[in-house]
Amino acid sequence: MFHKEGYKIMTLTAILLIAINIITYTLINTYWIKFSILVLSVILFLLIIQFFRNPTRRTEINSRNIVAPVDGKVVVIEEVYEKEYFKDKRLQVSIFMSPINVHVTRHPVGGRVKFSKYHPGKFLVAWHPKSSEENERTTVVVENEVAGEILYRQIAGAMAKRIVNYAEEGQEVTQGSDSGFIKFGSRVDVFMPIGTPIEVALNQKVKGGLSVIGKIQD
Template sequence: MFHKEGYKIMTVTAIVLIAINLLSYSLINTYWLRFAILAVSVVLFFLIVQFFRNPKRNTLQNDNHIIAPVDGKVVVIEEVYEKEYFKDNRIQVSVFMSPINVHVTRHPIGGEVTYSKYHPGKFLVAWHPKSSEENERTTVVVKNERVGEIMYRQIAGAMAKRIVNYAEVGATVAQGSDSGFIKFGSRVDVFLPVGTEVNVEINQKVKGGITVIADVAS
């Protein structure tokens, strides 16, 4: 199963690669060179296709849990001052996505979307300390009665040149449902209330829609 954001790119890539190989077979007489072009084309198309995969995730709905919004590796767990929306201290949990990770963004909690905003910006590498505030990004806040408001922020990186965000203010969303897509690597920050029990560790790999990154049951 593939994400809808990838169909156009996969189609264009396939057409271009087919055209290149047809030209190579008509213009190049050297067998090994034609084979090399074909092999590179197959590998490139495979990489593009796997990037846009959208595996089904059976999220266990639980209002006490805040789940990972994306696949990747936890690179930040720290208390920070969040100045865009809450304007107070929050626990920031950041997940870095490599180009080989699934890049679907999922809602970490279910509830009502109370804030959704796009910010144009730079394309610093995703692990840069200032990328959360200076890079192209979208910020979304979802609210429910159990955990209150949880913010997550999609952040573009050096490779990611387009962020897709489906969250609309006033919409009711299900935990683990599709919230957007980041094309070609980057990271997502989640901002939790201070005192929230964080269940993940630095360098831990998480799976979007599955891994519980925090628990508010206690």
């Protein structure tokens, strides 16, 4: 199963690669060159389609759980001052996605979208300290009665040239459902209330919609 954001790119890539191979077989007589171009074309196409894969995830709905919004590796767990929306201290968990990870973004909690904003910006590497403030990014806040307000931020990286965000203010969303896509590598930051018990460790690999990264206390 593939994400809808990849259909156009996969189709154009297939057409281009087929055209290149037709031209190659027409103009070049050397067999090993033609075969090499064919093999490289198949490898490139497989790399493209694996990037846009969208595996089915059955999230266990629990209002106290905050699930990972994306697949990747936990690279930050720290208290920070969140200055865009909360304007106070929050507990930040950041997940870095490599090009081989699934890049679907999922809602970490269910509830109502209170805030959704796109920011144009730079394309610093995703682990750069300034990337969360200076890179192209989107900020989304979802609220429910148990978890309160949970903020997550899609951040473009050096390779990610487009962020797709489906969250709209006032929209009711389900935990683990599709909230967007980031093309070609980046990271997502999640901001939780101070004191939220963290269920992951640095460098731990997580799966979007499945791995619990934090639990809201009673």
